[in-house]
Amino acid sequence: MTVQADLLKILACPKCKGSLELTADKDGLSCAKCSVVYPIREDIPVMLVEEAISQEAWDNGARETGK
Numbered sequence: 048m049t050v051q052a053d054l055l056k057i058l059a060c061p062k063c064k065g066s067l068e069l070t071a072d073k074d075g076l077s078c079a080k081c082s083v084v085y086p087i088r089e090d091i092p093v094m095l096v097e098e099a100i101s102q103e104a105w106d107n108g109a110r111e112t113g114k
Contacts, residue, residue, distance in 0.1 A: 050076070050092060060085075062096050075105060086110060 050058075050069060058067050060078040067076040067085070075084040076092055083099035085092055100109050 050087060050090075058092065058094070061094050062099070070105070074110070075100075077102065077105075 050073075055067065055069060055076075058076065059065065060067055060081055060083075062083070063078065063080050065078055065080040067078055069075075070077050070084060073087070075086050076094075077084045078099075081099070082102040084102060084105040085094055085099055087093070098112055100112060
């Protein structure tokens with residue numbers, strides 16, 4: 048199961064309040080303005096600024112923050 052289209056319409060980036068797009072693999076929500084991806088874990092979007100992963104790191108395979 049992935050994020051439903053109606054939910055995606057109302058979600059916004061917690062940092063800039065911009066729109067989000069589902070990543071190609073449907074495992075994250077991408078904010079083009081902030082260049083970050085919020086991961087989707089166990090079908091739940093993790094919408095915390097602290098959990099955001101840079102778009103560059105995401106594109107290179109990172110799926111966890113550097114904790």
